Every structure is written in C-alpha cells, then in structure tokens.
Amino acid sequence: MEKNMLKDENDRVDGFLKVTGKAKYFAEYELPGLTYGVLVTSTITKGKITSLDTKSAEKAPGVIAVISHLNKPSAAAYEQESGPQMKIFYTDKIFYNGQPIAIVVANTFERATYAASLVKATYANETFNTDFEKALKDPKAKKLQGQADYKRGEENAYKTAEVKLEERYFLPIETHNPMELHGIIADWRPNNQLTVYAKTQGVKATQGTIANVFKIPMENIQVNSEFVGGGFGMALRTWPLEIATVMASKHIGKPVKVVITRMQMFTMVGNRPAAIQTIGLGANKDGKLTGITHRAYGETSTYENFTEGVVNMAKFMYQCDNVNTSYVIVPVDLGVPIWMRGPGEATGAFALESAIDEMAHALDMDPLDFRIKNDPETDQQKNKPFSSKNIKEAYKIGADKIGWRNRKNKPGSLLEGPWQTGYGVSVGVFNANRGKASVKGILKADGSLLLQSATSDIGPGTGTGMTLIANKLMNIPVNKITFELGDSSLPPAPSQGGSATLSTVGSAVNDVCVALKSTIAELAANSNMDATSNFVDVLKKNNLPQIEITKESQSGKEKDSYSMYSFSIHFVQVKVNSLTGVVKINKIVSVGDSGTIVSPKTARSQMVGGAVGGIGMALTEESIIDHRYGRYINNNFADYHVPVNADVPEIDVNFINKPDPYINPMGAKGMGEIALIGFSAAVANAVFNATGKRIRTLPITPDKILA
Amino acid sequence: MINFQYLRTTTVKSAIALLVKDKNAKFLAGGTNLIDLMKRGVTAPEKLIDINHVPLKEIKQVGNKIYIGALTSNTAVADHALVKEKLPLLSWALQAGASAQLRNVATVGGNMMQRTRCGYFYDTEMPCNKRQPGTGCGAMEGFNRMHAIFGTSDQCIAVHPSDMCIALVALDAEVILANAKGERKIPFKEFHRLAGDTPQLDNNLKADEMITGLEIPINNLAKNYHYLKVRDRASYAFALVSVAAAFETVDNKIIDVRLAMGGVAHKPWRLTASELFLKGKEASLTNFEQAAQLAMKDAKGFGGNDFKLKLAPNTIIEALNLAKSKA
Structure with missing residues (x-):
C-alpha cells in the first residue's frame, strides 16, 4: 500500500488506492483463459420448468456451455434430501420471478448476454402471491413465529393506561444496491482445487459454504476478497448465483466470471424485507411509560425463512414494567431477504421511535424530555447493568447542536411561505458484539509490523482501525504497519456484520501487540538490554529477522455480567413544502455513544454513511413489485431512488468517545448499525413537527405529504 | 449483445x-x-x-429568434450566454433534467426523441402497447404513480419524460426537420403526439426525416419565470409534476404568459386555458389559483397517480409565485 500518501495518521490506509483506481475488486482479476457467465432467469413467479431449450444458445458465437438442472455437474450436498430448498440447478421448481435457471458461459460477456436471451423455458404455472399485506390478511396463508414471544409484567398493559395509543407502521422492501454489482470469479482446477475472487463480507464463510456444497476440503479452496465496493449486508452469504458460477467452472474446467446486472441485484442477493408493525404505548399523565406492546410481521420467502431483530429494542430501551413483543414472518413468493444495514433493529426503531414521539405529543411533552424521563438505569430485560451508556449526555450535545430550543412543541408553528420547518429526534441502539478472531503479527527488524487476519472491509475502514490500534500500543508509525485481510488462508475471523469487526478483530490485534511487546521485553532482558529498548535493536542484537505471534481472542465473563449496547441519537431539521409535498432535510446532527473512537475519520464516515442510508429509508427508497406478475417495476438506478448529493445536507457527527470499561481492551463498541438505526423515525418525527402530519408508511414521498 | x-x-x-x-x-x-x-x-x-460529427452544434441569434442546432449538448445550451440571457426558462429546465454527466452528452434532438420511462415499457416480459402494440397496458391497472392524468387513451397512459421540452413548448419553439428534398418547420407543440390508438408513436417525425435544429422567438419572459420540478429526490429523478411558468407584466397586468406541464401527459402539456385566463389580469395569488384550477379540466387519475390531481395545480401556483417573486 502507498502509505507515503498518508497525510496524517488517521487517514484511511487504502484511501489512496481507492481514489486512484489501484484497489483491485473481484471483477478486475484477469485470469488466463477467463470465460464469462450470464444467468438466465425465470419469467414466471411460481411453478415448474417443463422444458428448457438451450440449442440455439449453445450454437451462438463464442458459447462454451449452457448449464442448468438438465446437465449440472455434481454438487454433493445438493444430491441429498436435506439441505436448502433452493438447490440451484438441482431443482426444476420456480420459487420466485427472476430466479436463476441456467448459466450461459461464453468467451465474452456480450456473447454470453446475447446467448442467454436465446434460452427458452416453458413452465407449468402455479398461483402465487408476492403481496405481503395480502398474505397477512389471508387466514389461510402460512405464518411462522420469527422469535419467541416476550412478556415482562402484564401483557398489553397499554390498553388500560391513562394515556394510550396504538398505531400501525409500514416499511416497504428496500434493496441494498451497493455501487459494486455482485458476482464472483471461480477457477476450478484438477484435483478439486478451487480459487475464487469474491465479493463477500466473509472470506471464511464463503470458503465454508462452497466446501460444504461441493463436499471438498476447506483447504482446497482459496477465497480472495481484498476490496469490496459496499455490502450493507447483501454479501453476508454465498448466494445461489455464486454456486452456479463454481458449478460452471467445474463443468468447463476454466475460470468463469459472473457479474450480475443492476436488475438482478433486486432478485438474486436479498433485500430488507417489508414489515408491518403495530405499537401500543401506555403512559400515566406524568409521562411515565406503563406499557409497551410491539408486534411485528416481516416478509420472508417460501423456500427459506429469514428472521431479524425487529422487536428487540422495545424490550430494554425505555423504563417500563410491562412489555410484550411478538414477531411473525410471512412467506411470499419472492427471493429470500437478508440483513440490510441496521437490519431488523432499524425496521423496529422506525415504528417504536415514531410511537414514542406520538406519545410525547399526546402528553403534550417535548419528545426529548419524554425520552429522558423514561430512560432506564439498568437493562430490565436482562436484569443487568449497562456496561456503559451516556445517552443523556448525547441528548444534550445533539439538542444544542441542532438548535432544539428553536423547536415549537405545537406542530406547524414555523412557517415561511409554503415551507414549514420541523425538528425531530430519535434513538438507535444495537448489540455491542464481540466474537472470536485470530490475528497473526509479524514484527520485523526493518521496523515494520505486519498484521494478518481473514476479516473483511466492505467500506468501514477495517485496515485503518486495526492499524491505529497497533500504532497506539506499539508506538510504531502507521506507515510502518500493514494490515492484510480478505484472504481465506489468513488466521480465521468472522464475517463483517453486526458492527462487530473492530471489537472482535481489534481485540485480537490488541492481544497480538501485547504479546509481541512482552516477547521483545523478554528478549531485551535476556540480552542484557534496557527494558525500554527499541524492538529493532532488540531483534538485531538477537540476530532475529522477525518474530511472529498468532493470537486468538474472544470475550470472557464480562459478557454475563453486563448488558452491552451501542447507542446513537439522531436529530434532524426538515423543511416541508405544503404545496408540493417536498421534504428537504436541512440539517442533521448525529451523536454516537459507542465507547472509545479508535479511528476518528472512518468512524465519522460510518456515521455519515448511516445518515445517508437513513435519508434513503426515510424519504426515497422503495422496491416496487407488480403483484399481478410478481416482477419488480423500478429495478434500476433511475427509478429506485438512493439519495443523491443534493438530498444530503450538512451532517454534524459527534461522539461521546468514552471507553466502555468492559467490552474489550480498547473500550470500543461497534457503530456501523447505530449510524442508521432510528434515523428514519427522526425524519418522520420532524415532518410531523413541521406539518402536523404523521406519516407511518415509508418512504415519505411528496404524495404522502399531500394526501 | x-x-x-x-x-x-x-x-x-x-x-x-x-x-x-x-x-x-x-x-x-x-x-x-x-x-x-x-x-x-x-x-x-x-x-x-x-x-x-454532423455540424449542428451552433447556437446563434437570427433576427428575433434564437437558433439551436439539434446536436448541441444539453449542457452547452443550458450554459450558453444567449440562452441564459434571453431564454433563461430553457436553461433552468435543462438543468433540472438528468445529471451533469448525462447532460454533457445528451443532445437537443435526442432529448426530444427520448422515450417514456414507464417500467412496463422497459420490461420485455410485461405487457406494453407502446413497445408491442396489442399486448395491453401494464400500467393502467398496475403501478401508475408516475403516469399521465391528461390526454390518456385506453391504450397507453405513459408520460413524456423530458424537462427541456416543457420549456420549449412554453416558449413557442419551432422544430426544423430535414429530409432528402429539403426542410420543413413545425411548431414544437405539434412535434409530440398523444398516445391515442398509436401509442407506439411518440412524435410526428417522419421515417425519412432528421431533426436539425430549433428556433425560439425572443420574448420578454426573461424576468418573471420559473421551472419547478417536483420529484422523489432532489436531483436525478424524473418529474412527478413539473411546471414551466413565465409571464410579462405591464403596470402589474399580465400581458404575456406561458404555462406548460411535464410528467402529466404523453406530450409536453401546454396550459392554454390557464394562459388565456391570466392574460390581462393581475399577477396575484387568487388569479394564480384560478388559473391552476382551469388547468385541471378533464384531468383523470388512475389510482396510483391520483395525487397528481392535487400536486399539479399546487405546482402551477408555486411556480407562478416563484416566477413572480423573481423580479
């Protein structure tokens, strides 16, 4: 890496490579004899393939093979009855519209694309339903428990409260849509040796999944994924399209590259599932919560169940003796969802944090005061103290910065021509996770430190964070430290998800550095050197070119004694045009309470990215399906609206930056998810404050303001 | 491919x-x-x-008209001094369209020729009379939030997606068309068509013709004008409704006024009745509101786009207000 370009020690270590195009992403690897695969997809929503005519595709120029359920190579796990329902190319069943049914491999991408259009399938159609609301209403439609029901105190206590409300909230499907399209390069060589260049949030997970499907040893598979152009959760699993590519390479004995289209990004790599939620809140007239009921229904597929933590927050975020939750998943004929940034907690926070605002309004209280009044001292769900929590301080910082004092509690009070101004606040919270990871550290006599772990960087700046941890502990300049990741042959680490990488891998970096330091101290003592001697001198004195230590690190008993969460507070100021219904976010203040901030620049980037994703969730993003056909209508970047620069105002990012005494040696808690969780409710609450209109269906588009 | x-x-x-x-x-x-x-x-x-590489990239004043070559880029037109001075409404409309990158390569003629953005038109697995006559209209009873409220037919409810064309129809532009025998000029408002029974046809360009340029009369509408585009995000999105509004006043009386709407019809939608009403009247909110109501005669929603029945008149009022406050 070109470390000499670092302007200060907090710069992103791979920033130079990324902005100069030198960072190499999976699709950019040119292997000798590389071929190109294009997936053929179903045009019906449910049924069976009755015939598949591949003749003209096979005869088309440059085509090497067409692989489908008719001629697939062996994938041992799919031969068995157990295992997933969606065994790509091992089934003639169609579970959703856009499901891959064949792969065409040719010597150029264009030729493969053309030949794919020549594959003709006929189907036996079955009746289907892609409409989540319809499935929910249909008493005959299947419903499954997504999480055990939770009850503390009295069930539905809100119903008998002095002040009560019960409201319903709807969140549509959102599609991750990272800039980088999904895909994989697979190179299956003789003796079942496989190398893949993947877009993955976990090289070890990809390695394990492929090993499991094809029943070949893990060590036969090398997975490379050094740079990832955004994941947001969609690269947390190995998708059928990736297995199809490996099959194709195995079949033709050449490397095959697949990069799916933007349209296929809507059907092949998951989404944030639609959700319908009802919240019941009860409070006494003094503004103390007396009952919280959170019931959620989430969308899932018919062939695989997907669940997430939609109702988690209601169980501990506010002081309340009577809380009950339920979470039910409803299968529809669509592709299986997957976690999308903030995952279920972001879905749940939209409903809960909107309802909290509604209750504050019903009580004629400032919503900030209402939250502070109901802020718990301990976690009532786990009956444990919080490891650290500085929410009240965060409220104060954010309120000052957004100018909360200018807010009027009466909605629609601030007018300027057709523009109405409003302020909103909400809270985000997510588990402060710490998993198990290994890191190898190699301290060299040339003064450098190399750290290695099979972790990932989908954008948060993993290498930068790890480098800074080592820099602080070892007192080695950042340009002498290299952190290698994205390679399955390195010491194992979990996938990058659930805001856990810094806590998990960072702890292992810490432990390796501590061990390296004590080894150097020992060597110094043994060679009669001063204990504070520079490690370069110590290594040289001992004629050692380097020392190498690998450490595995994981949490201990502290996990049983404390409730560990990261928190965020989002404040927004909006302007709403009462004539055109346009909502403009004027200012954002986000405050993160996630322990020590190890890497200030990339931490800030995380909060900025979370706010931008939150704007999308609140105002613009919605994947639309025509339920008559089961097909997406807006599956492109012109019609699926991710926020653009013009939608994003100044984002004022603040951190409490106080170490958590228990979570890990750095005192740092994850913050990728909290950057987004709750944000959409802050916008909806601000829109209410501006206009008096409560929008409970996202995204808040102009038509909903005018309705 | x-x-x-x-x-x-x-x-x-x-x-x-x-x-x-x-x-x-x-x-x-x-x-x-x-x-x-x-x-x-x-x-x-x-x-x-x-x-x-055909040399049709000139912008110049010819008598009391501005000539714009058909292959001039959207950016070049929007940034041209003559356009900004004499026809700022056109410049504003262009800048409301697409993204900077697209405007740099998109041409005037291409902008006129762009096809609808209806999702059913783009998905070859769905019915669409415009793409494949006789297959039906997917949008009519499907997702029609973006679709037309004026001049629809039972064949097609798609909208024309351009911003530039909304300003051009308001400015009484003329289109210069050439064939092997020579040139003809047609008023801009006659260039695009309604869907009728031939939804596959977007315009009246003949099979042997080429758009070579535009002529736009110079007017006194460079003071009170506004192009207001209401969309789902602040940039790079097609209009839910857009309004090109411009007027000229003498002694607080409107003597010339132009109003056209985008995102509401299969062609740029000129609001003739509203213009007639405003002529000779004071530029006041009450008159703007009445003009907006007149514009909505015969408007018809299809469910998903019913909100446009409210959004369209509101946008007319807001565009006129902003045009007025510009002076």
Whole structure:
C-alpha cells in the first residue's frame, strides 16, 4: 500500500488506492483463459420448468456451455434430501420471478448476454402471491413465529393506561444496491482445487459454504476478497448465483466470471424485507411509560425463512414494567431477504421511535424530555447493568447542536411561505458484539509490523482501525504497519456484520501487540538490554529477522455480567413544502455513544454513511413489485431512488468517545448499525413537527405529504 | 449483445441518405436513452448512424429568434450566454433534467426523441402497447404513480419524460426537420403526439426525416419565470409534476404568459386555458389559483397517480409565485 500518501495518521490506509483506481475488486482479476457467465432467469413467479431449450444458445458465437438442472455437474450436498430448498440447478421448481435457471458461459460477456436471451423455458404455472399485506390478511396463508414471544409484567398493559395509543407502521422492501454489482470469479482446477475472487463480507464463510456444497476440503479452496465496493449486508452469504458460477467452472474446467446486472441485484442477493408493525404505548399523565406492546410481521420467502431483530429494542430501551413483543414472518413468493444495514433493529426503531414521539405529543411533552424521563438505569430485560451508556449526555450535545430550543412543541408553528420547518429526534441502539478472531503479527527488524487476519472491509475502514490500534500500543508509525485481510488462508475471523469487526478483530490485534511487546521485553532482558529498548535493536542484537505471534481472542465473563449496547441519537431539521409535498432535510446532527473512537475519520464516515442510508429509508427508497406478475417495476438506478448529493445536507457527527470499561481492551463498541438505526423515525418525527402530519408508511414521498 | 452495424457520417445529407436506405436504422447522438433501450432489448436497430460529427452544434441569434442546432449538448445550451440571457426558462429546465454527466452528452434532438420511462415499457416480459402494440397496458391497472392524468387513451397512459421540452413548448419553439428534398418547420407543440390508438408513436417525425435544429422567438419572459420540478429526490429523478411558468407584466397586468406541464401527459402539456385566463389580469395569488384550477379540466387519475390531481395545480401556483417573486 502507498502509505507515503498518508497525510496524517488517521487517514484511511487504502484511501489512496481507492481514489486512484489501484484497489483491485473481484471483477478486475484477469485470469488466463477467463470465460464469462450470464444467468438466465425465470419469467414466471411460481411453478415448474417443463422444458428448457438451450440449442440455439449453445450454437451462438463464442458459447462454451449452457448449464442448468438438465446437465449440472455434481454438487454433493445438493444430491441429498436435506439441505436448502433452493438447490440451484438441482431443482426444476420456480420459487420466485427472476430466479436463476441456467448459466450461459461464453468467451465474452456480450456473447454470453446475447446467448442467454436465446434460452427458452416453458413452465407449468402455479398461483402465487408476492403481496405481503395480502398474505397477512389471508387466514389461510402460512405464518411462522420469527422469535419467541416476550412478556415482562402484564401483557398489553397499554390498553388500560391513562394515556394510550396504538398505531400501525409500514416499511416497504428496500434493496441494498451497493455501487459494486455482485458476482464472483471461480477457477476450478484438477484435483478439486478451487480459487475464487469474491465479493463477500466473509472470506471464511464463503470458503465454508462452497466446501460444504461441493463436499471438498476447506483447504482446497482459496477465497480472495481484498476490496469490496459496499455490502450493507447483501454479501453476508454465498448466494445461489455464486454456486452456479463454481458449478460452471467445474463443468468447463476454466475460470468463469459472473457479474450480475443492476436488475438482478433486486432478485438474486436479498433485500430488507417489508414489515408491518403495530405499537401500543401506555403512559400515566406524568409521562411515565406503563406499557409497551410491539408486534411485528416481516416478509420472508417460501423456500427459506429469514428472521431479524425487529422487536428487540422495545424490550430494554425505555423504563417500563410491562412489555410484550411478538414477531411473525410471512412467506411470499419472492427471493429470500437478508440483513440490510441496521437490519431488523432499524425496521423496529422506525415504528417504536415514531410511537414514542406520538406519545410525547399526546402528553403534550417535548419528545426529548419524554425520552429522558423514561430512560432506564439498568437493562430490565436482562436484569443487568449497562456496561456503559451516556445517552443523556448525547441528548444534550445533539439538542444544542441542532438548535432544539428553536423547536415549537405545537406542530406547524414555523412557517415561511409554503415551507414549514420541523425538528425531530430519535434513538438507535444495537448489540455491542464481540466474537472470536485470530490475528497473526509479524514484527520485523526493518521496523515494520505486519498484521494478518481473514476479516473483511466492505467500506468501514477495517485496515485503518486495526492499524491505529497497533500504532497506539506499539508506538510504531502507521506507515510502518500493514494490515492484510480478505484472504481465506489468513488466521480465521468472522464475517463483517453486526458492527462487530473492530471489537472482535481489534481485540485480537490488541492481544497480538501485547504479546509481541512482552516477547521483545523478554528478549531485551535476556540480552542484557534496557527494558525500554527499541524492538529493532532488540531483534538485531538477537540476530532475529522477525518474530511472529498468532493470537486468538474472544470475550470472557464480562459478557454475563453486563448488558452491552451501542447507542446513537439522531436529530434532524426538515423543511416541508405544503404545496408540493417536498421534504428537504436541512440539517442533521448525529451523536454516537459507542465507547472509545479508535479511528476518528472512518468512524465519522460510518456515521455519515448511516445518515445517508437513513435519508434513503426515510424519504426515497422503495422496491416496487407488480403483484399481478410478481416482477419488480423500478429495478434500476433511475427509478429506485438512493439519495443523491443534493438530498444530503450538512451532517454534524459527534461522539461521546468514552471507553466502555468492559467490552474489550480498547473500550470500543461497534457503530456501523447505530449510524442508521432510528434515523428514519427522526425524519418522520420532524415532518410531523413541521406539518402536523404523521406519516407511518415509508418512504415519505411528496404524495404522502399531500394526501 | 445483438450485433449491429455502426456507421458514421458528417453531413445532414449523407445522414438522411443512410437513414432512408434501411428502415431498421437509427440515428445515434448522445445515446443516453437509445443505448439503455438496446441493452434492455426494447429496441434492436440493425444500423446505428452516428451523427455526432454532423455540424449542428451552433447556437446563434437570427433576427428575433434564437437558433439551436439539434446536436448541441444539453449542457452547452443550458450554459450558453444567449440562452441564459434571453431564454433563461430553457436553461433552468435543462438543468433540472438528468445529471451533469448525462447532460454533457445528451443532445437537443435526442432529448426530444427520448422515450417514456414507464417500467412496463422497459420490461420485455410485461405487457406494453407502446413497445408491442396489442399486448395491453401494464400500467393502467398496475403501478401508475408516475403516469399521465391528461390526454390518456385506453391504450397507453405513459408520460413524456423530458424537462427541456416543457420549456420549449412554453416558449413557442419551432422544430426544423430535414429530409432528402429539403426542410420543413413545425411548431414544437405539434412535434409530440398523444398516445391515442398509436401509442407506439411518440412524435410526428417522419421515417425519412432528421431533426436539425430549433428556433425560439425572443420574448420578454426573461424576468418573471420559473421551472419547478417536483420529484422523489432532489436531483436525478424524473418529474412527478413539473411546471414551466413565465409571464410579462405591464403596470402589474399580465400581458404575456406561458404555462406548460411535464410528467402529466404523453406530450409536453401546454396550459392554454390557464394562459388565456391570466392574460390581462393581475399577477396575484387568487388569479394564480384560478388559473391552476382551469388547468385541471378533464384531468383523470388512475389510482396510483391520483395525487397528481392535487400536486399539479399546487405546482402551477408555486411556480407562478416563484416566477413572480423573481423580479
């Protein structure tokens, strides 16, 4: 890496490579004899393939093979009855519209694309339903428990409260849509040796999944994924399209590259599932919560169940003796969802944090005061103290910065021509996770430190964070430290998800550095050197070119004694045009309470990215399906609206930056998810404050303001 | 990909000669829409005649008109001093369209020729009378939030997506069309068509013709004007409703007024009745509101786009207010 370009020690270590195009992403690897695969997809929503005519595709120029359920190579796990329902190319069943049914491999991408259009399938159609609301209403439609029901105190206590409300909230499907399209390069060589260049949030997970499907040893598979152009959760699993590519390479004995289209990004790599939620809140007239009921229904597929933590927050975020939750998943004929940034907690926070605002309004209280009044001292769900929590301080910082004092509690009070101004606040919270990871550290006599772990960087700046941890502990300049990741042959680490990488891998970096330091101290003592001697001198004195230590690190008993969460507070100021219904976010203040901030620049980037994703969730993003056909209508970047620069105002990012005494040696808690969780409710609450209109269906588009 | 022949030419005459030779030939200018349509399988021309080197990129004043060559880029028009001074409404409308990158390559002629953004038109697995006459209209009873409320037919409820064209219809532009025999000029408002029974046709350009330029009369509408585009995000989104509004006042009386709407019809929608009403009247909120109501005669929603019945008149009022406050 070109470390000499670092302007200060907090710069992103791979920033130079990324902005100069030198960072190499999976699709950019040119292997000798590389071929190109294009997936053929179903045009019906449910049924069976009755015939598949591949003749003209096979005869088309440059085509090497067409692989489908008719001629697939062996994938041992799919031969068995157990295992997933969606065994790509091992089934003639169609579970959703856009499901891959064949792969065409040719010597150029264009030729493969053309030949794919020549594959003709006929189907036996079955009746289907892609409409989540319809499935929910249909008493005959299947419903499954997504999480055990939770009850503390009295069930539905809100119903008998002095002040009560019960409201319903709807969140549509959102599609991750990272800039980088999904895909994989697979190179299956003789003796079942496989190398893949993947877009993955976990090289070890990809390695394990492929090993499991094809029943070949893990060590036969090398997975490379050094740079990832955004994941947001969609690269947390190995998708059928990736297995199809490996099959194709195995079949033709050449490397095959697949990069799916933007349209296929809507059907092949998951989404944030639609959700319908009802919240019941009860409070006494003094503004103390007396009952919280959170019931959620989430969308899932018919062939695989997907669940997430939609109702988690209601169980501990506010002081309340009577809380009950339920979470039910409803299968529809669509592709299986997957976690999308903030995952279920972001879905749940939209409903809960909107309802909290509604209750504050019903009580004629400032919503900030209402939250502070109901802020718990301990976690009532786990009956444990919080490891650290500085929410009240965060409220104060954010309120000052957004100018909360200018807010009027009466909605629609601030007018300027057709523009109405409003302020909103909400809270985000997510588990402060710490998993198990290994890191190898190699301290060299040339003064450098190399750290290695099979972790990932989908954008948060993993290498930068790890480098800074080592820099602080070892007192080695950042340009002498290299952190290698994205390679399955390195010491194992979990996938990058659930805001856990810094806590998990960072702890292992810490432990390796501590061990390296004590080894150097020992060597110094043994060679009669001063204990504070520079490690370069110590290594040289001992004629050692380097020392190498690998450490595995994981949490201990502290996990049983404390409730560990990261928190965020989002404040927004909006302007709403009462004539055109346009909502403009004027200012954002986000405050993160996630322990020590190890890497200030990339931490800030995380909060900025979370706010931008939150704007999308609140105002613009919605994947639309025509339920008559089961097909997406807006599956492109012109019609699926991710926020653009013009939608994003100044984002004022603040951190409490106080170490958590228990979570890990750095005192740092994850913050990728909290950057987004709750944000959409802050916008909806601000829109209410501006206009008096409560929008409970996202995204808040102009038509909903005018309705 | 489906193979096609690529030809390049440098004169109007040879471009037309190449076009008439092959009915499956198409002109390629900026390609910002055509290439998308080819990728999606909506269209598959056998020949692409690249006309980017034909010298039709001039912007100049000719008498009391501004001439704009058909191959001038959207950016060049929007940024041209003459346009900004004399026809700022056009400049504003152009800047409301697409993104900077697209405007840099998209041309005036191509902008006029761009096809609807209806999702059913783009998905070859769905019914669409515009793409494939006789297959039905997917949008009519489907997702029609973006669709037309004026001049619809039982065949098609798609909208014309351009911003530039909304300003041009308001400014009484004329289109210069050439064929092998010579040139003809038609009023801009007669260039695009309603869907009627021929939804596959977007405009009245004949198979042997090429758009070579525009002429726009210079007016006194450079003081009170506004192009207001209401959309789902602040940039790079097609209009839910857009309004081009401009007027000229003498002694607080409106003596000339232009109003046109985008995102509401199969063609740029000029609001003639509203203009007639405002002429000779004071530029007041009450009059703007009445003009907006007049514009909505015969408007019809299809469910998903019912909100436009409220949004459209509101946007007219807001555009006129903003035009008024500009002075």
